[in-house]
Structures are given as C-alpha cells and as structure tokens.
Amino acid sequence: MTQNEHRILFLCGIGHFFAHFYMLMFPSLALWTHQDFQLSLPETLNLGFAMYLLFGFVSLPMGLLADRYGHRPLLVVMFLGLGFSSVAAGLSRSPVIFGVMLAGIGFFASIYHPVGIGLISKCCQNRGHALGNNGVWGNLGIGLAPLCAGLGAYVSDWRIVYLIVGVVVAVVGVVLWRLQIDEEPIPRTNALSPGATGRHLSYFALMLVSMCLLGLCYRGTVVSIPAYFKEHIHFLGRLLQWEGEVVVSASQSFGTTLLVSGIYLFGIFGQMTGGRLADRLDLRMAYLIFHACALPFMVLMGVLSELPLFLVGLGYLFFSLGMQPIENSLVARLTPNHLRSLAYGLKFILVLGVGAFAVKIVRWVLNHHEPQLVYFIQSGLILSVILLVAVIYWLSRRESFRNM
Numbered sequence: 001m002t003q004n005e006h007r008i009l010f011l012c013g014i015g016h017f018f019a020h021f022y023m024l025m026f027p028s029l030a031l032w033t034h035q036d037f038q039l040s041l042p043e044t045l046n047l048g049f050a051m052y053l054l055f056g057f058v059s060l061p062m063g064l065l066a067d068r069y070g071h072r073p074l075l076v077v078m079f080l081g082l083g084f085s086s087v088a089a090g091l092s093r094s095p096v097i098f099g100v101m102l103a104g105i106g107f108f109a110s111i112y113h114p115v116g117i118g119l120i121s122k123c124c125q126n127r128g129h130a131l132g133n134n135g136v137w138g139n140l141g142i143g144l145a146p147l148c149a150g151l152g153a154y155v156s157d158w159r160i161v162y163l164i165v166g167v168v169v170a171v172v173g174v175v176l177w178r179l180q181i182d183e184e185p186i187p188r189t190n191a192l193s194p195g196a197t198g199r200h201l202s203y204f205a206l207m208l209v210s211m212c213l214l215g216l217c218y219r220g221t222v223v224s225i226p227a228y229f230k231e232h233i234h235f236l237g238r239l240l241q242w243e244g245e246v247v248v249s250a251s252q253s254f255g256t257t258l259l260v261s262g263i264y265l266f267g268i269f270g271q272m273t274g275g276r277l278a279d280r281l282d283l284r285m286a287y288l289i290f291h292a293c294a295l296p297f298m299v300l301m302g303v304l305s306e307l308p309l310f311l312v313g314l315g316y317l318f319f320s321l322g323m324q325p326i327e328n329s330l331v332a333r334l335t336p337n338h339l340r341s342l343a344y345g346l347k348f349i350l351v352l353g354v355g356a357f358a359v360k361i362v363r364w365v366l367n368h369h370e371p372q373l374v375y376f377i378q379s380g381l382i383l384s385v386i387l388l389v390a391v392i393y394w395l396s397r398r399e400s401f402r403n404m
Contacts, residue, residue: 004182005124011179012116013137015075018082018169019112020138022105023055024145024264025165027226028257029158031150036158037095042366045223047099049359051106052219056353058107063114063345067338071119072181074111079173081108086166090159113348118341121332122185128403131325132275136268139321143265146226150257185337204334204343206392210385211327211347215355217298217378218320224362224374225263225313230256231371232305263313270322278329283401284393286326288386294319295382302375329403 026048034044066074085104092098117131124130152161233256277286297316304312328344335343365373 001125005130007179007181008119008123009130009133011072011075011176011181012112012120012134014172014176015078015112015116016134016138017141018079018172019055019109020141021145021165022082022086022109023052024142024222024260025149025161026051026102027223028146028149028260029153029161031226031230031256032153032158033098037098039095041227042363044095045227046359046363047095048102048223049356050099050103052223052356052359053353054103054106055110056215056349056351056356058110059114059348059352060342060345062111063118063341063343066115066118066341070183071115071341072179072183074115076173076177078108078111078115079169079176081111083166083168083170083173086162086169088166090162090166110348110352113352114341114345117328118344119183121328121344122337122340123181123183125186126279126403127332128275128278128280128325128329130275131328132271132273132278135271135275135321135324138324139264139268139271142222142267142321143261143263145261146257146264147261150254150261154254200334203392203396204331206388207327207330207334208346208350210388212350212354213381213385213388215351215353216358216361217381218351218358219355220358220362220374220378221316221320223359224366224371226256226260227366228371228374229259229309229313232309233259233307235306259310259313263310263317264321266314267317267321270318270320271325273318274322275325278326279403281402283326283330283333283403284389284396287323287330288389288393290319290323290326291382291386291389294323295379295386298375298379298382302372302379330401333401333403 027045030041030044030048034041037044039047062074082105085101085108089098089101089105092101117134120130120134121127148165149158149161152158152164274286274290294316297312297319300312301309301316331343331347332340361377362374365371365377
C-alpha cells in the first residue's frame with residue numbers, strides 16, 4: 001500500500017468514525033434526553049428524524065461536488081460543521097432548537113459517504129480490503145458511541161457529551177486540513193467499457209432498490225435497539241445497580257449502552273471478513289450469502305430476550321455490517337470513475353435518506369404495537385433483498401463480478 005493510500009484511508013477513516021458516532025450517540029443519549037425535555041422516548045427519538053433524513057438526502061449534491069471539485073476539502077468542511085453543530089446541540093435548551101442542531105449534524109455528516117467511499121473506491125488498489133478497513137472505522141464509531149455517550153451521561157450530563165465531542169471534531173478538522181493527498185484514480189483491468197455501461201447501470205438500478213430496503217433495516221435497528229435492549233435485557237443493569245429497587249434506572253440505561261456498543265463493535269469482525277471476501281469471491285455470491293445469513297438472526301431478535309437476544313444481535317450485526325464492503329464494491333464495479341461519487345450519493349440518498357423514515361415506522365410501532373414488530377417488518381425487507389439480488393445474479397450470470 002502506497003503512502004498516498006495510507007493517507008486516504010486515515011482521512012476517510014476518521015471521517016467515517018465521526019459520521020457514524022453522531023448517528024448512534026443520539027439514540028443512546030435519548031435515554032437521558034427525554035427526561036430533561038419531559039418528552040416520551042418515542043417523541044424524543046422523533047427529534048432525530050431531520051438529522052437522519054439530511055444524513056441521506058444531502059448525499060447526492062455532496063457526491064456531485066466531490067466529482068467536480070475534489071474530495072479532501074469537503075471532508076474538512078464536514079469536520080468543522082459537525083463540531084459547530086454538536087456544540088450548539090449541547091447548549092440548546094428546548095426540544096425545537098435541539099432538533100435543529102441535530103439536523104445540522106445530519107447535513108454535515110452527509111458529506112462522508114459519497115465523498116469518502118468514492119475516494120477510496122477510485123484511489124486504493126485492493127478495493128475490497130480498503131473498504132473493509134474503512135468500514136472498521138465506521139464500526140468503531142457505531143460501537144463506541146453508545147459506550148462513550150452512556151458513560152458521559154451516567155457520570156456527568158448528556159449535554160457535556162455533545163460539547164466535548166464537538167470541540168474534538170472541530171480540532172481534528174483543523175489538523176487534517178494540512179493533510180495532502182493525490183486523488184488521481186488507479187487504472188483497473190475491469191473498468192466499464194462503453195458497451196457494458198448501459199447494461200451495468202440497469203443492474204445498478206436494481207441494486208438501488210435493494211439498498212433502499214436495507215437502509216430502512218439499518219436505521220430501524222439503530223434507532224430501536226437501545227430502547228429494545230433496555231426493555232428486554234436486564235441482567236447487566238442488575239449487575240451495575242448498586243442500590244435502589246427500580247429495575248429501569250440509570251444503571252439499566254448505562255448497562256444497555258454497554259450492550260449496544262458490544263454488538264456494534266463485534267460488527268468490526270464482519271467488516272473485516274466482508275472486505276477480504278470481496279477481493280476473493282464473486283461479489284454477487286458474497287452479497288447473497290451475507291444477507292441469507294443475516295435473515296434468521298433478524299427474525300430471532302423479535303422472539304428472544306435477555307442473553308439470547310444479545311447473542312443473536314451479535315450475529316445479525318456481523319452479517320449486516322459485514323456486507324457493506326461487498327455492497328460498496330458492487331457499486332464501484334457497476335459505475336464509471338467519473339460518476340463514482342454521484343453513484344454513492346444516489347446510494348446513500350436511499351440507504352440513509354429514505355432509510356430515515358424508519359424513525360417514523362419505529363415511532364408508530366412503539367406507540368401502537370409490540371416493539372418486536374419492528375424486527376419482523378425488517379425480516380420481510382431482508383427477504384425481499386435476497387430475491388432482488390438473486391434476480392441480478394440470474395440476469396448477469398454470464399459475467400464475472402470481481403474486484404480487480
């Protein structure tokens with residue numbers, strides 16, 4: 001790996017970490033925030049709707065800007081914008097202002113995926129491995145957010161968490177401004193020929209439908225799982241509870257954030273596995289295998305409780321997050337270099353933008369039905385994805401889909 005690739009992976013890794021850190025920090029801190037704002041937990045989670053919506057829908061213009069003006073400057077703007085919005089969120093004193101600042105976080109965090117992943121896909125030789133390593137950074141952000149946020153709120157105050165993280169992110173942005181990289185794409189033997197472009201773009205359109213459904217699953221899981229674990233897993237909260245007779249307490253909330261961190265950190269092994277398999281197997285087959293393995297774990301999440309629920313959560317996140325470097329490799333395989341960040345922008349509009357409507361679905365389920373319904377709905381979505389990918393595989397059965 002060249003020095004330039006190391007720099008790219010470092011810059012993109014830090015960006016991936018903080019983009020996901022903020023998305024998981026909010027639902028974890030909501031276990032405390034709703035008490036300060038005197039809102040129900042579903043109403044508090046609904047404050048994040050604009051954040052999640054912008055996190056996805058602003059991806060397309062950010063991808064266009066990256067293809068035209070370069071990737072590094074946009075990533076630095078992301079850090080500075082996240083830092084300002086986070087500090088403002090920590091200082092807010094009303095749910096309305098807090099929701100607006102969360103929307104600012106979503107806007108600036110939206111820069112990362114089309115810009116960072118587009119840069120890696122064009123400029124790193126071993127694409128699957130590089131995307132897998134980048135996914136590890138994202139998983140660290142996902143996994144450490146509940147832990148750090150929960151610990152900060154447990155020992156101090158949820159507002160302090162937003163303030164401290166905001167200052168750190170802004171400082172990182174200033175430091176990374178001096179990091180120079182070469183954004184010239186690496187030549188590849190499997191670059192799309194003009195005759196194949198139209199056919200591959202039709203496959204890409206089917207992939208977009210699949211990724212939209214998976215976006216609903218991803219956001220639905222992210223938003224619902226802290227509250228779901230708090231309600232259905234009590235053994236760790238009891239261990240942490242030194243006094244009091246109430247089961248659902250500050251100790252229970254902190255124990256929940258530890259469990260949520262655990263399953264997302266375990267997803268790192270899935271990202272590493274998926275990244276390596278993306279460079280070795282046909283991408284379509286690897287993608288099918290990971291989703292077929294994820295489905296039974298999602299079903300079981302709606303059935304089990306206590307330690308078994310935690311264990312199936314580990315299994316689901318291993319395959320659900322592990323498929324991401326495979327998926328991003330498929331997007332790169334199906335799109336030309338000069339439209340790469342635009343293609344990732346389209347992907348993340350659906351995955352993260354349309355996926356934001358999972359917040360509304362979760363709110364409706366929590367208000368009108370048993371919370372297990374969230375995971376049964378998502379099981380149906382995963383099954384639909386498996387069928388769509390099987391169709392892509394059959395239509396393209398005479399072609400090879402490998403990272404080269």
